[in-house]
Amino acid sequence: MGKVVGIDLGTTNSCVAVVEGDVPAVIPNRGGYKTTPSMVAITEAEKRLVGHIAKRQAITNAENTVYASKRLIGRNWESAPVMAAKETAPYKVVEGPHDDVRIDLRGKLYSVPEIAAMILVEMKVIAEDYIGEPVEQAVVTVPAYFNDNQRQATRDAGTIAGLEVIRIINEPTAAALAYGYGKKMDKMVAVFDLGGGTFDISILEIGSDEVFKVISTAGDTFLGGEDFDTRIMDWLVQGFIDEHNVDLRKDRMALQRLKDAAEKAKIELSSQTEAEINLPFIISVGQNEALHLQSVLKREVFEELCSDLVDRTIDICQATLDEAELVKEDVEEVLLVGGMTRMPFIQKKVRDFFNREPCKGVHPDEVVGLGAAIQARALTDDGSTMLLLDVTPHTLGIMIAGGHFEGLIPQNSTVPTSRSKIFTTIRDNQTAVKILVFQGEDERASKNESLGEFVLTGLRKAEKGQVEIEVIFDINADGIVSVAARDLETGMKQSITVTASSGLTESEIHKMVEQSKDYMVDRRESEEFEAARQEAERLIRELERMYVQVEKMVAGSEFGNEALIKARDLIENAKQAIELKDLIQLKDSIETLKRTQRMFKGVLAK
Numbered sequence: 365m366g367k368v369v370g371i372d373l374g375t376t377n378s379c380v381a382v383v384e385g386d387v388p389a390v391i392p393n394r395g396g397y398k399t400t401p402s403m404v405a406i407t408e409a410e411k412r413l414v415g416h417i418a419k420r421q422a423i424t425n426a427e428n429t430v431y432a433s434k435r436l437i438g439r440n441w442e443s444a445p446v447m448a449a450k451e452t453a454p455y456k457v458v459e460g461p462h463d464d465v466r467i468d469l470r471g472k473l474y475s476v477p478e479i480a481a482m483i484l485v486e487m488k489v490i491a492e493d494y495i496g497e498p499v500e501q502a503v504v505t506v507p508a509y510f511n512d513n514q515r516q517a518t519r520d521a522g523t524i525a526g527l528e529v530i531r532i533i534n535e536p537t538a539a540a541l542a543y544g545y546g547k548k549m550d551k552m553v554a555v556f557d558l559g560g561g562t563f564d565i566s567i568l569e570i571g572s573d574e575v576f577k578v579i580s581t582a583g584d585t586f587l588g589g590e591d592f593d594t595r596i597m598d599w600l601v602q603g604f605i606d607e608h609n610v611d612l613r614k615d616r617m618a619l620q621r622l623k624d625a626a627e628k629a630k631i632e633l634s635s636q637t638e639a640e641i642n643l644p645f646i647i648s649v650g651q652n653e654a655l656h657l658q659s660v661l662k663r664e665v666f667e668e669l670c671s672d673l674v675d676r677t678i679d680i681c682q683a684t685l686d687e688a689e690l691v692k693e694d695v696e697e698v699l700l701v702g703g704m705t706r707m708p709f710i711q712k713k714v715r716d717f718f719n720r721e722p723c724k725g726v727h728p729d730e731v732v733g734l735g736a737a738i739q740a741r742a743l744t745d746d747g748s749t750m751l752l753l754d755v756t757p758h759t760l761g762i763m764i765a766g767g768h769f770e771g772l773i774p775q776n777s778t779v780p781t782s783r784s785k786i787f788t789t790i791r792d793n794q795t796a797v798k799i800l801v802f803q804g805e806d807e808r809a810s811k812n813e814s815l816g817e818f819v820l821t822g823l824r825k826a827e828k829g830q831v832e833i834e835v836i837f838d839i840n841a842d843g844i845v846s847v848a849a850r851d852l853e854t855g856m857k858q859s860i861t862v863t864a865s866s867g868l869t870e871s872e873i874h875k876m877v878e879q880s881k882d883y884m885v886d887r888r889e890s891e892e893f894e895a896a897r898q899e900a901e902r903l904i905r906e907l908e909r910m911y912v913q914v915e916k917m918v919a920g921s922e923f924g925n926e927a928l929i930k931a932r933d934l935i936e937n938a939k940q941a942i943e944l945k946d947l948i949q950l951k952d953s954i955e956t957l958k959r960t961q962r963m964f965k966g967v968l969a970k
């Protein structure tokens with residue numbers, strides 16, 4: 365069996381890691397970076413770009429460059445994050461066929477799992493290049509507060525990317541695994557994870573027996589670095605309106621430049637007390653009059669702009685402690701995870717809240733990927749004694765009379781777990797029952813996340829109340845929900861139709877898997893061709909240089925002339941193969957060019 369990797373599929377950056385020997389290590393990409401931007405672009409020539417290369421061209425190709433797609437994964441069309449992205453993202457967010465979201469890139473619609481799959485493919489390729497063999501299985505992380513739809517959609521992304529996701533684990537839990545790995549300790553740990561798009565807090569007990577038990581978790585899947593960037597953008601936009609009476613939000617390219625500048629300023633403000641923001645020629649107005657944006661943001665001003673965001677994270681910390689019936693003093697270590705925890709203001713607020721210095725020993729960008737790799741190893745190594753006990757972040761339940769929500773599996777229950785409920789018919793000869801499943805904490809079902817409708821069909825015809833069906837709700841170790849039903853009298857399993865409220869159908873996924881495979885073949889072939897082209901061009905350059913010398917040496921001899929004509933032809937053939945992108949011909953040409961090179965060397969040595 366091939367190596368199983370761990371992938372942190374982040375809002376801003378993604379990271380892939382593997383355990384080799386007993387040592388977990390992050391795998392650098394070709395540029396040597398340990399994290400890869402979670403960005404995808406389609407170029408004018410319809411070429412797909414992922415990672416740094418997509419980020420580099422984001423300003424000039426803003427409409428066709430997708431970032432922060434994780435904020436949209438598994439979301440319904442009308443959800444707040446989707447509506448926000450529709451208004452503010454430089455790329456086009458449109459409604460999909462299943463009340464879901466599609467992204468329009470150069471006229472082609474992509475589902476969000478497809479975009480996530482492109483990032484996963486990139487991480488798979490990074491891992492394969494490093495390991496030197498195909499990687500087909502992975503543990504993928506998600507924010508602890510992701511609901512079932514978001515988890516399912518992430519799993520779909522793995523499938524589309526040609527990866528079997530052997531487990532989905534929660535990001536803060538992964539961080540705790542990496543922190544506690546190999547250390548014998550008994551400790552209560554809080555993981556404060558603020559990334560590009562999401563916030564999670566988890567409280568865990570790490571046992572010296574290698575048991576990692578999550579006590580409680582809470583979070584906000586729409587609170588992260590992006591919101592801090594938006595605060596700076598809003599401030600810049602307002603300043604520009606005050607100065608020039610021009611709204612920069614109307615221009616997609618200006619918006620992308622603003623976003624970049626806002627993030628840069630935010631990062632600078634982690635090490636400096638003020639950041640200069642200069643965006644020359646940000647927009648042109650009237651008769652081609654160019655306007656420039658120039659501003660200085662002071663750290664205290666930035667802290668004021670986003671203080672409510674930071675306060676929200678602290679409130680959630682308090683709520684999760686309450687939920688776990690713990691007090692701050694019970695927490696013996698605080699881990700800071702996610703790029704945003706580099707912000708001094710956040711560090712201060714966390715320090716003040718927990719009344720302790722956060723742990724310095726974890727790398728906020730890499731620790732989640734490392735934890736995923738550790739879990740991947742534990743799941744595939746029969747000798748592993750590590751045990752991970754996670755919880756479900758949301759209550760799972762159904763809609764009952766009056767639109768109320770009845771919880772069946774409470775939040776923070778250890779997973780896997782299952783609960784069942786007996787349903788009876790309410791009309792004579794009723795042959796079907798419809799059950800609406802939700803996840804959330806609101807008393808009104810409609811305020812919670814709809815996971816789907818389950819229609820139990822083929823019930824026995826009987827008087828009302830006579831048919832009893834046991835419906836079993838199950839949450840597996842990935843936090844993914846499934847439902848089964850049984851007629852209690854006959855023991856017959858009922859057929860269940862699941863209507864996904866968002867996401868992709870089986871056949872759509874199947875089609876996307878095929879397309880992704882084609883892309884992998886194309887990509888591998890184009891990489892092979894690129895290597896061959898470089899080698900051929902080097903040989904051609906050397907041969908052309910030698911040609912001139914050989915020509916002088918063998919001038920007039922018949923053998924010499926023939927050899928020179930042949931060499932010319934070979935060079936032309938190789939150039940033609942490059943132009944036609946004919947890999948097979950190019951490989952042949954390389955061999956003959958090498959032979960000619962040896963022959964020329966022989967002649968010149970005489």
Ligand code: AMP
Pocket residue numbers: 374375376377558559560561588589590627630631632634701702703704705706707728729
């Ligand atoms: P992650 O999702 O963990 O990769 O976190 C990415 C988020 O962290 C992005 O919003 C980044 O802008 C932000 N970030 C990265 N480095 C810093 C820094 N030094 N100061 C403040 N924010 C940062």
